[in-house]
Amino acid sequence: MLDVMPIIKSLWRNKTGPLLIVIQLSLTIAVVSTALFVVSERIAKIERPSGMIEAGMFKIWMRENSPDADMEQIAKRDMDIIRATQGVIDATPISSIPVSGGGSSTSLYKNPEDKLTDFPTAIYEMTEHGLPALGLALIEGRNFNTNEVIFFGRENAPKHTAAIITKDIADKMFPDESAVGKTVYMGGLQLTIVGIIERLMGPWPDSEYATSATILPVIVKDDAINYLVRTESGQRDAIMHSLLEKLRSIDSTRLVGDEKSMEKIKRESYAGDYAMIKILSFVIFVLIFVNALGIFGLTTFWVNQRRKQIGIRRALGSTKAEVMRYFMVENIVLVVFSAVVGTIIAYLNSSYMARTHSMEILPVTYVLITILFLLLVTIMAAYSPIRKATQISPVEAVSNL
Amino acid sequence: MWKYYLRLSLYSLRKTPALSLLMVLAIATGIAANLTILTMHSVVSSNPLEHKNERLFAVQLNAWDPDREYFALNAIPPQLTYQDAKALYDANVADEVVVMRKAGVTIQHPESTELPSAYATRMTTRDFFSMFNVQFIFGGPWSKNADEGPENVVVISEGLNNKFFKGANSLGQAIMLDGEIFTVTGVVSERWQLVPNVYDLNNRPFEAAPDAYLPFFFSAAKPYQSWGNTQGWSDKEIKTHVDFLQGEDVWIQAWVSLNSDEKRQEFTQFLESYISTQKEQGRFKRSPGYQLNTPQEWLNINNVVSKDDKQLLMISFVFLMICLVNSTVLMLAKFLRKAPEAGIRRALGATRHSIFFQHLTEAFIVGAAGALLGLLLSLGGLAAVRTLYSNYENVAVFNGFTVAAAILLALVATLFSGFLPAWRISHAVPAQYLKTR
Known part of the structure; x- marks a missing residue:
């Protein structure tokens, strides 16, 4: 009823582009969910209470x-x-x-x-x-x-x-x-x-x-x-x-020195964790951005490719909303495929890391959050080109013949 | 011909500036991230003693707790007790033998009125300097006699020489170490730095070279402030420094160089006979009793390349791949949009071959621009990494490896992201596009 089958069929007929997008999205899902998990683990580690009241605390080293x-x-x-x-x-x-x-x-x-x-x-x-x-x-x-x-x-x-x-x-x-x-x-x-x-x-x-x-x-x-x-x-x-x-x-x-606030001591102790948090957050941010650009570019292209088809559909009575729905469903179908593949990749990696580096298995919530977020990003990135598609006048269907 | 392709490509790229920029940016981001992590990884995973890897050995002796194995690394303590280190040195079997520890020593110029401060000092036998190829700007190592005396001699770093002697040749000059007068016999060049510093991986494998070096056996005379690790298991009470020296605490790193197979055999025989005599005195109840590790093995055992490093390396490659796929998608979209043009060219007699190479040229320009921009961005990436990891001054540096990797990545990026779109367009049927015109 959402025209899913015809959409899949049409994607399959021109499969190179969609396939590449699925590769891109699924790798992104795997990396982002893994990175999110590592970041949240590190934040939890750093934020563990030390048992001390750290505010206002410092140390001085002294040697006689x-x-x-x-x-x-x-x-x-x-x-x-x-x-x-x-x-x-x-x-x-x-x-x-x-x-x-x-x-x-x-x-x-x-x-x-x-x-x-x-x-x-x-x-x-x-x-x-x-x-x-x-x-x-x-x-x-x-x-x-x-x-x-x-x-x-x-x-x-x-x-x-x-x-x-x-x-x-x-x-x-x-x-x-x-x-x-x-x-x-x-x-x-x-x-x-x-x-x-x-x-x-x-x-x-x-x-x-x-x-x-x-x-x-x-x-x-x-x-x-x-x-x-x-x-x-x-x-x-x-x-x-x-x-x-x-x-x-x-x-x-005597030597009196090496003065450090507890804040600084903690920052130095957790330097590696802070670095991982920053690097991985950056990775997540850039990947989402790169994907949004990819979706935007590809949707624009698809719409341009199919101006005539859209014109014909509009001429045959499709509403703007139906055109919008068609392209949205198309993008969602791609994300759903990617979600399946991405989850598999994420878990293959997670089980490998668990075996070889005794790391925790990736909790499924992180994968779900990533998929939902990426779906949202996809819809947002695709919105503007699709809206342009709905503006295509039925006249275009005939004008070029 | 390629000049014509180049012109066509530049023309085509200029026609779609936004899309071209997006493609270049996608590739640049991927390459920058990958180069940053790859550079870091190449340094973290390097072995600065590669050329001596067959001859140098970190010595592990297993005089640890009979009731339980050593709790980390390869289940053998990474350091030696004083009595074992001394026996190793006295035996004089190996070609070179280094026993050493890290200490914090107060160093002052005798005439200075400045407040004293403590410096990272390596207390070592003289073979350290030849074994680890230490470069001197003035003087050299102290004598063998100075090792055994021990005599009040010291080798200082160029940094310390600049501070105390304003960079002048300070050989024979006196400085105060923990209140005693020492004579400078050598100044180590600032350029000498093992990364990672294989000789002592106990604390931070990427920290700077020591500020000063003095004969190890001063450690026997009095307790110096330890800046390294001391680990023990024995309940035996330690009341005096002599108790400490005779006890089972491990705190000394030991290295030997064995230049021939005969030496190697001789040395293992020495260790075996030493361990068996020690066994008679109730020590060395664990097995294996000893282990000799090459520098590379030592780096592996000490996990210098951390889990985080490995994970980041993997992520950086997937990241690059995502960016390249993204660029491929955009390029495919662009080429297919230009398909009518290619169709006309085909109809006018251009071969598939030439259409393919023309589009590959365009992809190559995008790839090269992306790699160049990525190389520039990776400078920023490395600077960022240096601020994130306080002790990575020597690790996150732009080097020849980075440039070579950038060139390679540019080629891979081009092939990867350009091949498919170029192939697709060169195999499009021209008639289909001509018809709609």
Whole structure:
């Protein structure tokens, strides 16, 4: 009733052009749906909450050059200066920075003898100011007490300490009971879990264990350490630079630098993902554009080719709407064919990538969205040439004979 | 004859400026995207040590946790413990042996009052310079004795030499490294840069060459700030630097060059006997106990070409194909619209052959213009890629490969997008078009 069969037959008679369009559209559907999926995956990855309140946060790296400097005193003195600064919410010395790409990790054990049941986790060393400085949400237990915080030299490492772990690892280690108060093991170190936080990302966003983290209140006295500072929003950069000057002026022999906002740290860590998002978005945009131009060009051509036929049809009583419908249906038929072929190509590629590169299988929604969108673009691109077709006067059918 | 075709083609293209532009743009976009990704890929997937691929080997020793295999790469740690690295060096079996690590060292000019800052420093044995073909602008590597001493000698980069000595020959000059005086024995040319830097793929395979180099065995004397990876599995407590050196932490990269089959055999025999003596002391419980990798194998094991790179490469080719098909469709439409003209020419005696080549010429002009524009656009594309990936300064650069690929793509584009339309029109029946006139 929509004249689909005659349209298909007529397309088949002049098949070179339509066939090429189907190739173009189906490859586009395959690429765009795959690209859309990758982009949305990367956006979801970047937007995962880190568990921290990142606004107003920055870090400074510090290294003491004199061999007999006492890191404990230096860190405490610097912390007093930083916390006394107007606009600073809180600050902590910290062994490594979440999501930064560099840090340390280890495994926790419920039973030190059972080496095969391990729970991999990122390790952060910070003081009792860590929770407020990072803005972490404590959901069970308590924060560290001041007397639990120990600065230690490598030669007299503690044997026992308190620990705060993320909900993620608490649920894995103690699925049926509360982890608070439990003792777990980390190499030779015995940990008593005093609190559980909602969430904290490890240093490596690509890791399988990105959301397993353990916080220890014991800080090793090396010659270098990071300070993590959270300020009132809007004052971050000003405070960062004034603190840098202040910390340098106290002691000009040490290195104070590598200052970075959490925003920048995250941007650098996810640079590859941002690049993929931008490149693929560009690909999607250009492909849609190229296709729209192709459809526009081809429809214009078809209409011009068939001016006489259109004239005859109009002379035999076809309305403008019927002419419009004919060409629209023709384009829609092409998109439908392309949708079938494109879906097949997309899934062949997806299953190949899944097998060889362990990627996720393309969800069907992305293919459907792409097809619908491309259909819309096709209709829009074809509209103006088709409208011109409807303007063809029935006189043309006879004038040229 | 081809001049006549050229004239006809230019005339025909000028008659439909909008359509011609669309075709050129379609091809240019496809080629630009493809060239950008292809250039990036050619650099990312290159092996700068190709010419030595048969002689150089990254050494992996498997003294890892008896309870579980190493968690990444080929299930063998990519780095060595200090005791194994030292044994490898002391054995003196290979033609060249490099043991090294990356450290952050504070470097200052002794008379400068500037605030100190830390620089990326490679602590290595001297064979590094010959093994990786380091180019010097002044001086050269330090002596073998300086390796073993270790003596307070340092090789600096041209950048550092410019900063501290204003580019002058600084041989014999003194600089402060972590508070100690070192003597400059060489300045490395700015032009020396392995891309990717095969010798250390642990962190960022495309980062710049080091700022300074000093003898590796200073690492034994005191802990330097590590800017590389340190991985461990043992529970044994590390209280002192000596504990660390004797422990099972891996943090040292090792390379050997073995210039003959005999050397290779000798070296594997050494490794096997070393591992078996170590086994007696309860180490090396995993198998295989060691692995030697050529630079190419090392690049593969470390996945320098990422999943993203591969996917982008594939997408860029499909992208090009879509653009070419699009241009084909437009060209077909255009040629068929001109069919009456071709019909008249055929009727006046032009052969199918000449109609075909005339139209192919037109397609070639479009293809060449598209490739040229695409080449220009790819400069922009590469600049964009450089801003997207912070450490791709050395990767996303226009090179001879890009130009060669552009020429090839232009030919392919022409054939691909022009052949079919030209063939179609040259096989159209002239009478059909003459009749309607």
